[in-house]
Amino acid sequence: MTKPASNLQIDSSRLWDTIHTTAQFGATPKGGVRRLTLGPEDKQVRDWFRAACENAGLDVQVDGLGNMFALRRGRDMSKPPLGLGSHLDTQPTGGKFDGILGTLAALEVIRTLNDAGIETELPLCVTNWTNEEGSRYAPAMMGSAAFVGDFTVDDILGRKDAAGISVAEALDSIGYRGDLPVGAQPFSGFLELHIEQGPILEAEGKTIGVVENGQGVLWYDGRITGFESHAGSTPMNLRRDALATLSEIVLAIEAIAVELGNAVGTVGEAVIASPSRNVIPGEIAFTIDARSADAAILAQLDERIRAAAAGIAAKRKVEVTLDLVWRKEPTHFDKTLVGAVESAANALGYANRRITSGAGHDACNLNAKVPTAMIFVPCKDGVSHNELEDATQTDCASGANVLLHTVLSLAGVAK
Amino acid sequence: MTKPASNLQIDSSRLWDTIHTTAQFGATPKGGVRRLTLGPEDKQVRDWFRAACENAGLDVQVDGLGNMFALRRGRDMSKPPLGLGSHLDTQPTGGKFDGILGTLAALEVIRTLNDAGIETELPLCVTNWTNEEGSRYAPAMMGSAAFVGDFTVDDILGRKDAAGISVAEALDSIGYRGDLPVGAQPFSGFLELHIEQGPILEAEGKTIGVVENGQGVLWYDGRITGFESHAGSTPMNLRRDALATLSEIVLAIEAIAVELGNAVGTVGEAVIASPSRNVIPGEIAFTIDARSADAAILAQLDERIRAAAAGIAAKRKVEVTLDLVWRKEPTHFDKTLVGAVESAANALGYANRRITSGAGHDACNLNAKVPTAMIFVPCKDGVSHNELEDATQTDCASGANVLLHTVLSLAGVAK
Numbered sequence: 001m002t003k004p005a006s007n008l009q010i011d012s013s014r015l016w017d018t019i020h021t022t023a024q025f026g027a028t029p030k031g032g033v034r035r036l037t038l039g040p041e042d043k044q045v046r047d048w049f050r051a052a053c054e055n056a057g058l059d060v061q062v063d064g065l066g067n068m069f070a071l072r073r074g075r076d077m078s079k080p081p082l083g084l085g086s087h088l089d090t091q092p093t094g095g096k097f098d099g100i101l102g103t104l105a106a107l108e109v110i111r112t113l114n115d116a117g118i119e120t121e122l123p124l125c126v127t128n129w130t131n132e133e134g135s136r137y138a139p140a141m142m143g144s145a146a147f148v149g150d151f152t153v154d155d156i157l158g159r160k161d162a163a164g165i166s167v168a169e170a171l172d173s174i175g176y177r178g179d180l181p182v183g184a185q186p187f188s189g190f191l192e193l194h195i196e197q198g199p200i201l202e203a204e205g206k207t208i209g210v211v212e213n214g215q216g217v218l219w220y221d222g223r224i225t226g227f228e229s230h231a232g233s234t235p236m237n238l239r240r241d242a243l244a245t246l247s248e249i250v251l252a253i254e255a256i257a258v259e260l261g262n263a264v265g266t267v268g269e270a271v272i273a274s275p276s277r278n279v280i281p282g283e284i285a286f287t288i289d290a291r292s293a294d295a296a297i298l299a300q301l302d303e304r305i306r307a308a309a310a311g312i313a314a315k316r317k318v319e320v321t322l323d324l325v326w327r328k329e330p331t332h333f334d335k336t337l338v339g340a341v342e343s344a345a346n347a348l349g350y351a352n353r354r355i356t357s358g359a360g361h362d363a364c365n366l367n368a369k370v371p372t373a374m375i376f377v378p379c380k381d382g383v384s385h386n387e388l389e390d391a392t393q394t395d396c397a398s399g400a401n402v403l404l405h406t407v408l409s410l411a412g413v414a415k
Numbered sequence: 416m417t418k419p420a421s422n423l424q425i426d427s428s429r430l431w432d433t434i435h436t437t438a439q440f441g442a443t444p445k446g447g448v449r450r451l452t453l454g455p456e457d458k459q460v461r462d463w464f465r466a467a468c469e470n471a472g473l474d475v476q477v478d479g480l481g482n483m484f485a486l487r488r489g490r491d492m493s494k495p496p497l498g499l500g501s502h503l504d505t506q507p508t509g510g511k512f513d514g515i516l517g518t519l520a521a522l523e524v525i526r527t528l529n530d531a532g533i534e535t536e537l538p539l540c541v542t543n544w545t546n547e548e549g550s551r552y553a554p555a556m557m558g559s560a561a562f563v564g565d566f567t568v569d570d571i572l573g574r575k576d577a578a579g580i581s582v583a584e585a586l587d588s589i590g591y592r593g594d595l596p597v598g599a600q601p602f603s604g605f606l607e608l609h610i611e612q613g614p615i616l617e618a619e620g621k622t623i624g625v626v627e628n629g630q631g632v633l634w635y636d637g638r639i640t641g642f643e644s645h646a647g648s649t650p651m652n653l654r655r656d657a658l659a660t661l662s663e664i665v666l667a668i669e670a671i672a673v674e675l676g677n678a679v680g681t682v683g684e685a686v687i688a689s690p691s692r693n694v695i696p697g698e699i700a701f702t703i704d705a706r707s708a709d710a711a712i713l714a715q716l717d718e719r720i721r722a723a724a725a726g727i728a729a730k731r732k733v734e735v736t737l738d739l740v741w742r743k744e745p746t747h748f749d750k751t752l753v754g755a756v757e758s759a760a761n762a763l764g765y766a767n768r769r770i771t772s773g774a775g776h777d778a779c780n781l782n783a784k785v786p787t788a789m790i791f792v793p794c795k796d797g798v799s800h801n802e803l804e805d806a807t808q809t810d811c812a813s814g815a816n817v818l819l820h821t822v823l824s825l826a827g828v829a830k
Contacts, residue, residue, distance in 0.1 A: 091691055091694060092689045092691055093643065093689045133691075133693075134691075134692070134693060135691045135692075135693075138692075140693060196648065197645045197647070197648040198645070198648035198649065198650070199649075199650070199653060215647055217647070219692060227798075227801070228508065228800060228801045229797070229798050229799060229800060229801055230612045230613070230773065230774055230799040230800045231679065231681035231683055231704045231706075231800075232612070232630055232632070232679060232704070232706050232772075232773040232774040232775060233611065233612040233613035233772070233773025233774045233797070233799065234613065234614075234679070234773070234797065235613070235614070235679065235773075236669065236672050236673050236678075236679055236680075237673075238614060238797065241669075241681070243665055243682055243683075243685060244665055244666065244669055246662070247661070247662035247663070247665040247666050248662070248666065250658055250659055250662040251659065251662050251663065251666070254651065254656075254659055257651050258651050258652075263651075264646065264647065264649070264650065264651055265651075266646035266656070266693070266695055267658055267696075268646055268658075268687075268690060268691055268692040268693060268694050268695065268696060269687065269690040269691065269692050270658060270685070270687060270690070271690075272683075272684065272685060274507045274508045275683060275684040275685070275686075276506055276507055276548075276549075276550045276683055276684065276800070277549070277550075277553075277634060277683040277684050277702035277704055278548075278549060278550075278555060278681070278683060278704050278774075278775075278800065279506060279683050279800045279801075280681055280683065281682075281683060282801070287692035289646045289647070289692055289693050291646075291647050357647075357648070358645065358647045358648025358649070358650075359645055359647040359648045359693075360647060382644070382648070382649065382653065383642075383644050384644060384645045384648065385643060385644060385645040385646075385691070385693065385694045386642070386643045386644055386694075386697070
């Protein structure tokens with residue numbers, strides 16, 4: 001026996017148009033988006049999103065860190081809503097799908113239910129989490145991390161960007177410090193659709209990734225203090241070169257991640273103090289990002305990266321400090337919700353596989369407090385955090401359909 | 416038989432005071448100097464220097480690139496003057512002796528001759544060369560390079576700093592674009608006193624370095640184009656990491672210089688485009704400085720650095736370009752003048768040795784057009800291009816005395 005809503009499909013063209021409408025806010029020449037959290041372009045997209053939610057009949061609330069919650073009433077308002085969404089901020093040279101697809105597909109699910117006149121048993125709540133990217137403010141996934149209590153609100157409000165502007169000041173400057181207490185919005189479950197940001201689904205010809213796990217993450221701030229001296233007259237054996245030291249550290253991290261397997265390690269930022277072409281670099285600030293889906297490997301990454309840095313520092317007679325600014329253990333998503341995603345993908349006939357998320361997501365934070373699952377769709381060449389990030393209209397629509405039918409199965413539809 | 420001036424000594428206290436007076440223009444908290452060429456602090460020191468030269472009875476002229484020439488009349492004005500001097504600009508975090516000692520010791524020689532009422536046969540010309548350091552504008556030793564015809568004046572005037580300000584604009588803004596045609600000032604010879612900027616004299620307990628040679632120099636601008644992607648979800652084997660590429664290049668240059676011997680190699684600048692801690696670096700601009708006093712080794716450096724960069728690029732599937740922006744062959748100073756410096760050091764009883772200059776100097780440029788020699792004095796721990804650069808009053812005075820007596824022997828003193 002078929003449920004009344006079993007053939008329902010989202011409107012692929014409307015979803016695609018919506019994605020391209022929001023891509024105008026911070027559009028870059030190469031077709032990407034630069035929409036740093038809490039900046040003017042983020043305000044533009046937030047204003048647009050609030051209006052679109054209100055037009056769809058949702059009641060929008062904003063919490064004290066700018067997280068946005070758009071509620072659709074359910075038949076049983078005594079139950080917490082089922083959450084669905086992602087984020088609308090981007091990397092400095094980001095794409096138009098990362099986060100955005102998940103938030104706008106959630107809106108598309110609501111629009112589709114509205115058009116079909118379907119009321120769900122549970123209320124639904126479309127969310128936009130603040131500062132998922134972490135480019136302007138650390139930590140990444142800031143809004144959802146504070147939501148689940150990993151950080152206090154005061155701690156987060158006081159964080160500053162490179163220009164010295166605090167999160168509190170940035171929120172106030174765009175008018176998105178809301179009244180809702182952070183963490184107060186209840187959820188009965190949470191679903192996030194996202195592009196894979198990796199190459200696996202595309203390589204295997206799958207349409208849907210049923211996300212089982214998320215990688216654990218280590219973030220370090222590093223500093224190397226060698227000694228500045230003349231590049232022409234300082235013999236090679238008397239140098240204390242900060243950049244040569246960093247070079248060994250970068251290659252050591254690469255080798256450690258390869259050797260451990262099921263791990264990645266990256267130095268993403270490195271700034272030489274007072275650089276000059278004929279001066280040996282004396283001081284460098286840098287960052288490390290290391291990840292694994294396996295808790296034991298994550299612990300080994302931490303140990304071996306620290307040991308490598310210390311050994312290189314001793315050999316080169318320079319000082320190296322590593323400050324662990326964020327550590328997150330691997331995520332294991334809720335088995336029931338993961339099963340619901342898989343059933344929806346199978347029912348819709350989409351080729352799918354279980355997968356681990358290489359990137360961190362708001363859903364990984366949410367999972368600590370709320371049963372959570374994620375849905376992945378392929379992205380071109382596995383590329384993300386890049387203006388060339390791309391996904392097909394068909395894959396985006398397929399992901400949104402899996403989101404729709406997972407929602408229908410979890411939130412309950414009237415017979 | 417002793418010449419009348421054979422016991423003449425410069426005024427050590429006056430030289431020391433003069434050095435510390437000019438160190439105020441651009442003084443840094445750690446006791447160094449930040450006096451970038453043609454900036455406001457450079458104007459301050461130039462104005463001070465012009466006034467001091469005029470007070471010493473010298474006639475100051477400025478050429479079209481801001482090179483300053485302060486003439487003391489000789490008995491035979493039909494002969495070109497003997498030049499002596501160095502530069503007054505510094506590195507971004509430089510010291511108070513590099514270049515400055517040579518310019519102010521030249522002034523001190525003039526003051527000493529004035530006090531003793533000594534007239535020389537040849538006129539003398541104290542010089543301050545523009546932009547020896549090369550930090551704000553490439554090439555280094557810009558003023559003296561254009562003076563000897565290595566670059567056209569128009570080429571140099573059009574060079575821009577990181578803020579887009581041309582040399583012409585910078586000269587005009589501080590009022591130091593003079594009327595004297597560049598290269599017009601004749602010299603019968605040129606002498607430059609300088610701190611060693613290396614550790615050899617100190618290590619061997621020598622007071623004076625009699626500089627025979629100067630290292631040849633290769634300067635490259637490099638660019639690495641890999642591919643930006645997500646640090647969490649891009650597997651290690653699918654990365655095209657620009658920073659890991661740079662790291663291999665840095666360590667390869669280090670290894671090549673060590674292996675060749677009589678060579679140094681340094682990456683002094685490296686800037687990641689759009690850095691973010693969770694993005695694999697996609698693009699890096701960097702510089703290489705490689706030197707040797709041996710022409711054959713310099714040629715091998717060029718060949719091996721290029722081959723290493725190409726090999727690393729191919730292995731990592733990234734693009735690496737190296738643009739040779741400056742090449743200078745090793746310098747061999749004038750045997751007669753080098754001998755005169757050595758004789759003066761011996762006559763004064765200073766422990767001395769023949770030495771190669773690790774750093775480039777205006778004297779290396781001058782040598783192509785004018786018989787030239789250099790005098791080195793030790794600096795603490797061999798440190799230069801650093802706020803901690805230091806030299807003793809005694810060593811500075813000894814160097815100035817060698818300069819004085821080399822001038823007396825070459826310029827001719829009335830019997």
